[in-house]
Amino acid sequence: TSQAETYEFQAESRQLLQLVVHSIYSNKDIFLRELISNASDALDKLRLESLRDSALEADTTDLHIALEPDPEQRTLTVRDNGIGMSRDEVVKLIGTIAKSGTAEFARKLKEARQAQDAEGSAALIGNFGVGFYSSFMVADKVTLVTRRAGETEGTRWESDGKGTYTLQTVADAPQGTSVTLHLKPEDTEDRLWDYTAEHRIRDIVRQHSDFIPWPVRLAKEGGTGEDGSGTERTTETINSMKALWARPQDDITEDEYKEFYKHVSHDWNDPLETIHTRAEGTFEYQALLFIPSRAPFDLFQQGARRGVNLYVKRVFIMDECESLLPDYLRFVKGVVDAQDLSLNVSRETLQQDRQIQLMHRRLVKKILSTVKSMRTKDAERYGTFWEQFGRAVKEGLLSDFENRETILDICSFASTHDDEQLTSLRDYKSRMKEGQEHIYYLTGESRARLENSPHMEAFRAKGLEVLLLTDPVDEVWVESVREFDGTPLQSIAKGQVDLDGEEDGKEGDAEREQQEKDYGPLLTWLAGTLSEDVKEARLSTRLTTSPACIVGDEHDVTPTLEKMYRAMGQ
Ligand code: ADP
Ligand code: MG
Numbered sequence: 162t163s164q165a166e167t168y169e170f171q172a173e174s175r176q177l178l179q180l181v182v183h184s185i186y187s188n189k190d191i192f193l194r195e196l197i198s199n200a201s202d203a204l205d206k207l208r209l210e211s212l213r214d215s216a217l218e219a220d221t222t223d224l225h226i227a228l229e230p231d232p233e234q235r236t237l238t239v240r241d242n243g244i245g246m247s248r249d250e251v252v253k254l255i256g257t258i259a260k261s262g263t264a265e266f267a268r269k270l271k272e273a274r275q276a277q278d279a280e281g282s283a284a285l286i287g288n289f290g291v292g293f294y295s296s297f298m299v300a301d302k303v304t305l306v307t308r309r310a311g312e313t314e315g316t317r318w319e320s321d322g323k324g325t326y327t328l329q330t331v332a333d334a335p336q337g338t339s340v341t342l343h344l345k346p347e348d349t350e351d352r353l354w355d356y357t358a359e360h361r362i363r364d365i366v367r368q369h370s371d372f373i374p375w376p377v378r379l380a381k382e383g384g385t386g387e388d389g390s391g392t393e394r395t396t397e398t399i400n401s402m403k404a405l406w407a408r409p410q411d412d413i414t415e416d417e418y419k420e421f422y423k424h425v426s427h428d429w430n431d432p433l434e435t436i437h438t439r440a441e442g443t444f445e446y447q448a449l450l451f452i453p454s455r456a457p458f459d460l461f462q463q464g465a466r467r468g469v470n471l472y473v474k475r476v477f478i479m480d481e482c483e484s485l486l487p488d489y490l491r492f493v494k495g496v497v498d499a500q501d502l503s504l505n506v507s508r509e510t511l512q513q514d515r516q517i518q519l520m521h522r523r524l525v526k527k528i529l530s531t532v533k534s535m536r537t538k539d540a541e542r543y544g545t546f547w548e549q550f551g552r553a554v555k556e557g558l559l560s561d562f563e564n565r566e567t568i569l570d571i572c573s574f575a576s577t578h579d580d581e582q583l584t585s586l587r588d589y590k591s592r593m594k595e596g597q598e599h600i601y602y603l604t605g606e607s608r609a610r611l612e613n614s615p616h617m618e619a620f621r622a623k624g625l626e627v628l629l630l631t632d633p634v635d636e637v638w639v640e641s642v643r644e645f646d647g648t649p650l651q652s653i654a655k656g657q658v659d660l661d662g663e664e665d666g667k668e669g670d671a672e673r674e675q676q677e678k679d680y681g682p683l684l685t686w687l688a689g690t691l692s693e694d695v696k697e698a699r700l701s702t703r704l705t706t707s708p709a710c711i712v713g714d715e716h717d718v719t720p721t722l723e724k725m726y727r728a729m730g731q
Contacts, residue, residue: 163330165317170256170324173267174294178322180270182297189354191429192295193362194369196239196340198424199293200226201373203243203338205477207310210244212476212504219310220336225376227396228366230357235344237356241375242337245309248316248328255293255305255318256326266458292427293340297322299356300342308334363399369420372405374475404475406449406496410437422451425470426494430454433546436495436531440523444516448524450495452532456549460492468494471511473502484511485521489557490528492550497524522563529567536571536585547573547583551632558638569645575608575629577621584628586645592626599651600644602628604636616654616712619701627653654712676700 170178204224211221220242229238246254273281296303301321308315308331315334320326344356355361359381366377378396405413405421422432432451439447450469459465467481468491475498485497502516511517536543547554557568573583578592589600601620605611611629620627630639643649680700687698701709 162317162332165319165327165329167325167327168252168256170320170326174256175324176267177270178294178297180267180274181294182322183274189298190365191369191423192299192342193239193356193365194420194423195292195295197226197366197370197373197377198427200239200241200243200338201370201375201424203241203245204375205243207242207244207337209477209504210310217311225378226373227378227380228362228399229380230359230362232355232357235346235357236341237344237362238339238341240337240339242335243310245312245337246307246316247309247312248314248330250309251305251307251316251318251328294322296340296342299344299354301345302343304341304343305338306331306334306341307338308336310336366399368416370424371400372403372417372421372424373400374402374404376400376402404498406437406447406498407475413437418449418451421449422494425496426451426453426468428453428455428494432494433542433549434531434535436527438524438527440520444519445500446497446520448495448497448520448527450493450497450524450528452493452528452546452550454545454549456492456553460550460553465491467491470496471502471506472496472498473504473506474498474500476504478502478504478506479508482508482511484508484514484517486524486528487521487557487561489553489555489560490525492553493528525561525564526567529564529571532571533567544583547571552634555632555634555638558642559634565642566646569642574602575631577612577617577627577629589626589628590646590648593648594625597625598649600628600648601625601651601653602630602639603653604630604639607631614654615709620653673700 169175204226207219208221208224211217211219224242227238227240229240231237303320303322305318306315307318315331317329317331317334318326319329342356359379362379366379370377376398377400379399380394380396382394405417418435418437419431422435423429426432431454433454434452436448436450436452438450439445457465467483467486469482469485470480471478471482471485482497483491486493497520499516499520502514506514532543532546535546551573554568555572558565558572561568569586573585574589576584576589578584578589586600593600603611603614603616605614608629608631611617611631617627630636639650639652677700684698684700688695691698701712
């Protein structure tokens with residue numbers, strides 16, 4: 162055993178630790194769920210690694226999680242005999258928060274705290290998933306001892322969660338990881354906070370971790386012996402270990418689904434929607450998927466964490482399985498358990514796998530149809546969905562041709578019809594004027610800007626509804642989606658918009674001819690003078706109060722898109 166060396170937490174980790182410790186006022190119990198969840202992941206990884214690598218020198222005979230409370234020392238130890246961590250891994254995984262968006266997260270959390278918004282900060286933390294660091298909500302010192310399977314030396318990590326941690330090499334560490342919490346003294350005051358009490362631990366595990374697929378064993382003082390002294394330690398498995406997704410839906414309670422969601426998603430909030438589905442027959446699988454109630458911070462960042470874990474016949478194969486769902490549904494969390502895949506699949510071979518492709522297709526359809534029915538059955542919940550994930554979903558309009566119509570059907574857009582309420586395309590169509598043949602839209606940076614656009618004048622005057630598209634992705638999909646349900650989409654800023662054609666244009670024609678004559682010389686002069694900047698100058702029927710506006714050609718890129726391309730360096 163070497164000398165302990167002291168290291169400093171990375172600045173962001175330190176900041177986060179402080180915020181976490183001081184932000185969570187209720188439900189500290191979940192620290193235990195986080196530690197059990199990590200232990201369970203470590204056992205999953207060891208089983209898989211030993212299946213794939215027969216040379217790995219690891220003991221897989223009795224994989225389990227042990228909870229060892231010590232009321233006298235006021236400690237609680239969570240131990241697993243899973244994969245463990247090397248010294249480098251400890252530094253990387255425990256000493257650092259290497260997640261993208263950490264700085265942004267810390268900033269928002271600080272804001273919520275300054276506004277004394279306890280609920281808001283708890284939701285933020287849950288959304289980020291601080292995992293291991295939640296230990297410091299209940300402990301003023303945490304000791305982690307770990308040895309990676311196949312390695313001989315172990316590592317001891319210890320910290321008070323303030324600024325520094327120590328590392329030490331240990332010669333005799335058992336395989337796997339133990340985390341010992343030195344519980345905060347104030348917790349003794351309140352019986353509910355006594356995390357060394359058997360019934361407390363039992364309750365928390367039953368509530369939060371019952372479905373963990375490995376035995377969670379509670380170490381207990383054995384009953385008093387004959388002579389009144391005997392305190393032999395015994396253990397008892399306190400979780401049911403049932404894989405939730407394999408159980409019949411009718412047997413599963415709402416709470417069980419919620420807890421399972423929190424386990425797989427690393428989210429502390431409840432899910433917005435649960436999708437439990439299975440396929441039987443030639444190709445069998447079970448899927449338990451969830452739509453979160455909040456978008457993660459990194460939804461639009463490169464390398465954002467993906468949410469679906471792949472199992473084969475209950476054996477964990479990989480997390481963040483990107484082959485199961487398309488990019489635009491990257492926010493969906495959960496597990497998919499396939500019966501007929503090989504345990505040796507890799508990320509690379511998965512993409513080519515026909516069964517995976519089949520599952521992919523069915524799962525996408527299932528998710529989209531779930532959102533579609535959410536829209537009709539529960540408008541408020543759908544509203545949350547759209548607010549959080551709409552921007553991502555619209556990316557699907559560009560990549561998923563097969564489901565384009567369904568995606569359009571679950572989209573919502575701002576419109577001149579209502580100042581606040583968004584509209585579906587279907588509702589837009591139901592409001593179309595007699596003779597109106599297009600779904601009109603205008604893209605740009607903000608609603609205010611679009612409303613003040615000169616392009617809007619004639620449409621407003623004629624009472625024609627216009628969709629106001631302000632997301633950057635809108636600029637892109639409108640270029641490739643030409644119609645919805647047989648009705649073409651038309652930008653009001655592009656090409657010739659034949660507004661008169663939309664009503665009776667008879668007397669307009671004569672008037673127009675006269676105007677063309679009157680203004681002919683002016684137009685020629687304008688076109689000549691501005692020839693550097695415009696292609697042509699023409700009379701317009703789209704303006705009512707502004708004297709002039711600039712319109713794009715049918716196939717020109719819009720100003721916003723031009724800006725986007727420029728920003729991307731193209
Ligand atoms: P998350 O579980 O969301 O990744 P955590 O903060 O809970 O975040 O854990 C960080 C990382 O530390 C884990 O991803 C894992 O690699 C490692 N880790 C934590 N606990 C254990 C454990 N008991 N055994 C092995 N590795 C662990
Ligand atoms: Mg974790």
